[in-house]
Amino acid sequence: MFNPDNLVRNNIRNLKPYSSARDEFKGEANIFLDANENSLGSPLLKWYNRYPDPMQWKIKEKLSVIKQVPVDQIFLGNGSDEPIDLLFRCFCEPSVDEVIVFPPTYGMYEVSANINNVHLSKVPLTREFQLDLEALELAIKPNTKIIWICSPNNPSGNSIDRQDIEMVLNNFDGLVVVDEAYINFSRQKSFVGDLADYPNLVVLQTLSKAWGLAGLRMGMAFASPAIVAYLNKAKPPYNISEPVQELALKALDEIGQVNDMILQLVASRKLMEEELTRASSVVRVFPSDANFLLVEFTDARAMYDYLVAKGIVVRDRSNVLLCDNCLRITVGTELENQHLMQAINSFQ
Ligand SMILES: *Cc1c(COP(=O)(O)O)cnc(C)c1O
Numbered sequence: 001m002f003n004p005d006n007l008v009r010n011n012i013r014n015l016k017p018y019s020s021a022r023d024e025f026k027g028e029a030n031i032f033l034d035a036n037e038n039s040l041g042s043p044l045l046k047w048y049n050r051y052p053d054p055m056q057w058k059i060k061e062k063l064s065v066i067k068q069v070p071v072d073q074i075f076l077g078n079g080s081d082e083p084i085d086l087l088f089r090c091f092c093e094p095s096v097d098e099v100i101v102f103p104p105t106y107g108m109y110e111v112s113a114n115i116n117n118v119h120l121s122k123v124p125l126t127r128e129f130q131l132d133l134e135a136l137e138l139a140i141k142p143n144t145k146i147i148w149i150c151s152p153n154n155p156s157g158n159s160i161d162r163q164d165i166e167m168v169l170n171n172f173d174g175l176v177v178v179d180e181a182y183i184n185f186s187r188q189k190s191f192v193g194d195l196a197d198y199p200n201l202v203v204l205q206t207l208s209k210a211w212g213l214a215g216l217r218m219g220m221a222f223a224s225p226a227i228v229a230y231l232n233k234a235k236p237p238y239n240i241s242e243p244v245q246e247l248a249l250k251a252l253d254e255i256g257q258v259n260d261m262i263l264q265l266v267a268s269r270k271l272m273e274e275e276l277t278r279a280s281s282v283v284r285v286f287p288s289d290a291n292f293l294l295v296e297f298t299d300a301r302a303m304y305d306y307l308v309a310k311g312i313v314v315r316d317r318s319n320v321l322l323c324d325n326c327l328r329i330t331v332g333t334e335l336e337n338q339h340l341m342q343a344i345n346s347f348q
Contacts, residue, residue, distance in 0.1 A: 002173055002199045004091075004226045007145060012090045017233045020054055052242040055232070059245060062252040063220065067192050072225040075232065078239050080181060080206045080219030083231060084108055087202065087221075088116040090230045091145045091175060095119075099146040100139055102131060104155055104320045106179060109148045124321060129156040129286070131164045146175045152182040155317045155328045157288030159188040169198045175227070177202045184210035184262050185269070186289035192222050199224050209291060210262050211251060218248050265291050269331045272341070276329075281347050283325065292330045300325040303347060310343045 005013060021035035033039070035051055042049045060071040067074075077083045092099060094117040101109045102125050113120040123139045126132050131149070140147075147168055151160035169176050178191045180203055191203050202223040208214040218240065221231060240248075251258075269288060276285045276295055281303060283296040297303045300318040304327060307314055315328040331337065 004175075004199070004224065004230065007091055007174060008230055009090060009093055012230055012234055015233055018237050020051070020237050022051065022054065048242050050242075052238055052240065052245055054237045054239075056240050056245055059240075059248050059252065062249065066252065066255065067222065069192055069195065069222050070225075073195060073222055073228055075221040075223070075228045075235075076240055077219045077221065077231075077235070079208065079217045080179070080204050081108060081112075082235070082239060083202075083204060083219055083221035084112050085115070086231045086234050087146060087175065087177060088112050088118055090234050092116060092118040097143045097145045098141055099148060100136065100144060101148045102150075102153075104129075104153075104317070104322050105148070105150045106154045106181075125153070125156070127322065129153060129158050129322070130161055131168070133164060133167060136168070140172065144172075144174055146177060147172055148177050148179065150179040150181075151188070152180075152186050152289040154181065154290070155292075155294055155315070155320065155323060155326075157182075157286055157290045157292055157294050157328075159186050159289045162188060165191070169194075169201055173200065175200050175202055177204060179204040181206050181209055182290035184258075185266055185291050188289060195222060195224065199226075202227060207248065207251065210265075211258055212261060213248070213251060216244055216247055216251075218244060265331050268334060268337055269293065272329075272331060272337055275341050276344070279341075279344050281344060286326075292328055294323065294326050294328050296324070296326050298325070300327050303327060303344070306347050307340075307343055310339075312340055312343055314340075 025034060037051065038049050041047045056076045059076060060074045063074055064071045075083055098119045098121055099113055100121045100123055103122050110120055121139045123132060123135045149160055149165055151165065152158060153160060165178060180190055183190050183205060191201060195201055202221055205220045207216055207218040273285050273293060276282050276293065281297050283298060286294040300316065304314065304316045317323040317326045317328045
């Protein structure tokens with residue numbers, strides 16, 4: 001039976017976390033002179049002179065209703081980058097343990113592995129950008145601690161087959177992280193609803209994509225209470241600032257507006273996919289469950305330079321494994337998409 005207490009690093013299991021003034025006194029009082037804050041105020045109209053809630057309970061209560069996950073199974077971080085880094089720091093012994101990724105995929109898992117001096121094994125996706133389960137089986141070592149799955153995958157845009165992810169969850173006794181940054185644009189069901197079935201599952205989501213709040217920096221990890229407790233233990237005490245908490249709380253009330261944007265972006269993605277498929281410079285458009293399209297061109301570099309000259313920047317992925325001659329194009333506003341298509345169609 002999977003138990004994160006056996007997987008976590010000894011120093012984290014034994015760690016006595018930082019205890020803040022607000023941890024040590026939680027009762028009612030009128031005068032707070034225990035945290036060395038500036039009681040006079042601040043130069044801002046709204047003061048912000050008090051430390052924020054270290055556990056962000058108000059946000060977690062709202063998310064708990066939206067995601068149907070108990071509050072003690074939610075971790076909030078400064079972007080998804082923070083839970084990614086914390087998972088390495090909590091569960092991977094530097095220069096001893098290993099993790100597995102499936103390229104082409106999101107680059108941050110590898111950067112975070114390198115920062116933490118944790119060996120990273122690469123098991124390439126198949127030509128259809130799906131998991132190669134046989135190759136994965138060979139790559140898993142006794143000291144493999146985390147398998148990172150990005151679904152929908154960046155940069156390919158497709159969802160990873162649910163049965164394959166379930167197969168990994170059922171057969172691997174380390175952590176399986178499913179990064180669902182783009183889940184709101186997908187036809188697939190989130191794995192957040194499966195947490196009760198898989199004690200080794202960690203689901204990552206973010207406010208940066210569908211919620212339109214990349215500038216806010218708020219990422220979410222959903223996992224068992226025991227895993228979330230380890231992340232909380234190792235995080236900086238006040239990792240989400242007060243203004244960010246206030247803005248996130250406000251945004252979470254506007255789910256209708258977010259759903260409207262998702263519908264519009266998915267409709268635009270479909271239109272762009274059709275128009276791109278007809279363009280003479282396009283070899284193929286890969287199926288997408290995200291807010292971007294991976295597009296193979298006859299000459300990606302030339303197209304990239306041509307678009308930049310017209311003031312349009314897309315992401316050149318042509319040097320990435322399995323992405324020869326591919327550009328990754330984010331779905332924009334209707335007007336932006338029209339300009340993009342005009343430019344692509346005028347390319348000789
Ligand atoms: C954009 C993206 C994220 C989001 O990162 P934040 O730090 O939350 O902005 C996470 N994972 C993937 C695969 C992404 O493409």
